[in-house]
Amino acid sequence: MAVDGTLIAFPAAGGGKWMFTGLRRALPPGLKLVVPDLPGRGKRTRDTSVGSVAELVTELCDELEPEFHHGRYVLFGSCFGSLVAFELLREIRRRGHPMAEAFVVSARKPPDIAESYRAYAGWTDEQLGGYLDYIWPAERVNGENGALGALRGLVIRQLRRDVQIAANYDFEPERVFDLPIYAYRGADDQSITAEELKTWRSHTSGPFTFRAVTGGRDFYADDCDRLVADLEQVLT
Structure with a gap:
């Protein structure tokens, strides 16, 4: 059987569609990739109205409703x-839309135990730039042919916008999901441990799978074979 479905993906803070270029190329025919614009990017470049995760997922749920009813889909964050994908899944469930076939996460603990973004809300551009240097390889951030290069200042502004949106977030308990959750950790990711990622298990009554893969925090930008194989299995 052929793969048939949609992957709806949300990047790390500061990121955008460009972070999924390699993944888009690696997806098989029949598997569509949708990367919604977050505030400060694409059609939301001048969007200053969204001030919280709740407001963001309300807008995203409206925007993506056709995808939920078009066929099978997976959310990846x-x-x-x-965090955005987690709360979007909750909003999808509240509205009674068809649920995702699976939820894929990486690089962050679940919202009930993750550190608050409030600590970063007052950071200067220099501090945010230092954070980029820590989480992304120097050649990707600063190199002449890197993914950022001259766009470094723009990415810092986008990072600040995401932090502002997430800074007021407080986890509210709801019933757990009943769909499969896949948690991925790049071997070179120093920001989170395997055991921390495995705590996502408590957010589903369905199957849970942990994957240790090559690469760093954004492993899918360079080596996404394992992720693509799992998506093919879920959506075939």
Whole structure:
């Protein structure tokens, strides 16, 4: 059987569609990739109205409703994106839309135990830039041919916007999901441990799978074979 479905993906704070270029190329025919614009990017470049995760997922749920009813889909979130995807899944369930076939997370603990973004809300551009240097390889951030290069200042502004949105977030308990959750950790990711990622298990009554893969925090930008194989299995 052929793969047939949609992957809806949310990047880490500061990121955008460009972070999924390698993944898009690696996806098989029949598997569509959708990366919604977050505030400060694409069609939301000048969007200053969204002030919280709740407001963001309300808008995203409206925007993505056709995808939920078009066919089978998977949600994927990396770091900040995992928080957005988690709350979006809850909103999808509240509205009675068809649920995702699976939820894929990486680079961040679940919202009930993760550190608050409030600590970063007052950071200067220099501090945020230092954070980028820590989480992304120097050649990707600073190199002439890196993914950021001259766009470094823009990414810092986007990072600040994401932090502002997440800073007021407080986890509210709801019933757990009953769908499969896949948690990925790049071997070179120093920001989170395997055991911390495995705590996502408590957020589903369905199957839970932990994957240790090559690469760093954003492993899917360079080596996404294992992720693609899992997506093919879920959506075939």
